[in-house]
Structure formats: C-alpha cells, structure tokens
C-alpha cells in the first residue's frame with residue numbers, strides 16, 4: 088500500500104537484511120535535502136545511461152532541490168541510503184511535470200515509485216495545479232495512476248522545454264502522459 092510522508096515501512100527488499108532484522112529497518116518518503124544530491128544523481132544517471140531518462144548534473148539538482156522528494160532507507164545497523172527520488176516542476180499556472188522519477192533497481196516493484204508519485208501529486212494539488220504531465224518510456228506505471236498517453240500534437244509547447252536539452256530530441260522514444268487532478 089502506498090503510504091504518506093514519515094510513514095515507516097518494514098524493510099522492503101533485497102538490500103538484504105535477514106528477517107530478524109527486518110522490523111528495525113525504516114523507510115520514509117520526505118523532501119530532498121542538499122546531502123541527498125549525490126545519491127539522487129547516482130540513481131537518475133544510472134537510468135540515464137540506459138537511455139531511460141534524461142541525465143542530470145549537480146547544478147540542476149541544487150537549483151531544483153525544493154522540487155524533489157526522496158525515499159530514504161535506514162537499515163537495522165543505522166546505515167542510510169537514498170533509494171528513490173522524483174520531482175515536480177511547475178511549468179505554468181495550470182500544469183506541472185513529474186521529472187527524474189527513479190527507484191533503486193533493488194527496490195523496484197515494491198510500491199516505492201507509487202509513494203513518490205503520490206507525494207508529488209499531493210504537492211501539485213496543494214499548489215492548485217490542475218494537470219500533471221510526465222514523459223516516460225514505460226507507460227504502464229503511470230497509467231495505473233490515471234495518466235493517459237497524449238498525441239504529440241496535443242501537447243502544449245511549454246512541455247517541450249526540457250526536450251531541447253535531450254540528445255534524442257530528433258528521435259524521441261518517450262510518450263507524453265497527462266492526468267487531470269480533481270479539486
């Protein structure tokens with residue numbers, strides 16, 4: 088089940104602690120902070136190298152740190168790790184974009200992407216945003232949350248700002264998805 092900020096989960100996966108330790112492990116979703124940036128970029132750029140998302144550098148991450156949320160996993164022995172991140176970028180008065188949504192490979196398919204996405208959508212609602220947009224290769228994740236694929240010609244031009252930074256600009260293989268938020 089998708090939880091809220093500060094919710095504590097049991098250890099979720101193969102980072103691998105033994106069962107006896109599991110109850111002590113903690114997973115929270117919270118706003119990103121400056122010390123998280125290096126780990127966030129490792130996650131994002133790991134997937135960028137596979138062609139799954141846009142690469143990001145420290146300048147982008149620091150300038151936009153307030154847009155990001157992270158999932159932080161603390162193991163039974165007290166070690167902390169950023170295991171997922173994502174951001175909500177406001178583009179205009181009525182629209183915001185989900186960007187850099189990435190879950191550590193060992194923590195995928197455990198509900199973490201859902202927690203991050205719901206938190207970002209909650210942020211959009213609080214801001215009074217009516218529509219949330221995402222570019223993705225794997226639409227199956229987003230469609231579960233009410234996003235629907237939109238033909239390129241229907242996308243407002245302000246959504247293309249990021250695309251001009253993409254090396255695949257002329258041969259884009261991502262799909263634009265949109266969800267209308269109920270007030």
Ligand SMILES: CC(C)(COP(=O)(O)OP(=O)(O)OC[C@H]1O[C@@H](n2cnc3c(N)ncnc32)[C@H](O)[C@@H]1OP(=O)(O)O)[C@@H](O)C(=O)NCCC(=O)NCCS
Nearest residue numbers: 134187188189190195196197198199200201223225227228
């Ligand atoms: C896409 C991604 C963020 C999903 O995160 P996750 O933690 O693995 O997903 P969750 O476990 O929260 O899945 C939530 C639901 O979506 C489904 N889902 C997850 N990934 C899916 C996929 N690729 N295709 C279809 N459904 C998917 C899950 O089965 C689950 O469905 P359920 O509620 O019916 O059981 C993650 O796999 C990832 O980091 N991918 C690489 C980077 C990327 O493509 N980011 C998105 C573009 S910005």
